[in-house]
Amino acid sequence: MTSQKKYSAATGDAIDSLVSGAVLMTLDLNAIPQAASQNNPIPMVDAYLAPVSATWNAATALNTALVFNTQGMDSVAITIQPSGTITAGAIIFEVYDGANWVAIKCARESSYNTDSTYSLAGAGSIQGWTVPAAGFPQFRCRLAAAIVGTSPSVLITGIVSSAPDVSIVTAGLDPQQALHPGALTLQAQQVVAVGSASAASAAVQAATNRVVLTSTTACWIAFGATPTASAATGSIYLPANIPSPPIVVTPGVTKIAVIQAAAAGALSIWESV
Secondary structure, X not given: OOEEEEEEOOOOOEXXXXXXXXXXXXXXXXXXXXXXXXXXXOOOOOOEOOOEEEEEEOOOOOOOEEXXXXXXXXXXXXXXXXXXXXXXXXEEEEEEOOOOEEEOOEEEOOOOOEEOEEEOOOOOOXXXXXXXXXXXXXXXXXXXXXXXXXXXXXXXXXXXXXXOOOOOOOOOOOOOOOOOOOOOOEEEEEEEEEOOOOEEOOOOOOOOOEEEEEEOOOEEEEEEOOOOXXXXXXXXXXXXXXXXXOEEOOOOOOEEEEEEOOOOEEEEEEEEO
């Protein structure tokens, strides 16, 4: 296919827009109109603009930006190649909506991470991203923190493409976002000796609202401000070497008491926010 136009099914004349009775057609290599079909598809070509690049170093002013025109295009491939020793510096990726520049997350090519801001500190190898820029007329890389180091330099290269972005999809935690309510973050930990008499832990930390318990021996546990554990009477049985599900506690107040079921051991208390 060398070109494509719309032609009237009745007259064969080229038209600017489809109207009633018109069909989408293409020109073959002999410039003869042919109706678009499964056997005669309209050609779709991925267009790539010429690469655009810039080199930033310690003399580059803060907020310097490398801007790409993405109107009518779908994605941008970005690479950075650092050299020297970089101890500080950061690049932010942004798209323009016609009125404002907005940070955008980009899929890192070397991992499942996404970045809207990338720290240059310690960067020593080439890194790449795919940017979903469809619908935005411009995209830019902006120096969000000044570059500092020993002979530091960063070569930034970008190629704008009409190919649709196929971002990495993964199930997991976004390292740039706060943990979801069900996630566990270690706040503190305690170990209580498990014996034939009830023994209680210290009160959990003021920031603790959940605990996970694991014991090296089967035991009975109780919760409260002044708890006493007793075997098979008003306490909770915890089997050996099997972590409990997260248990909600009162921050700064709850203590955990424990007594053995048959043998001595140790109770591990994992405090979480």
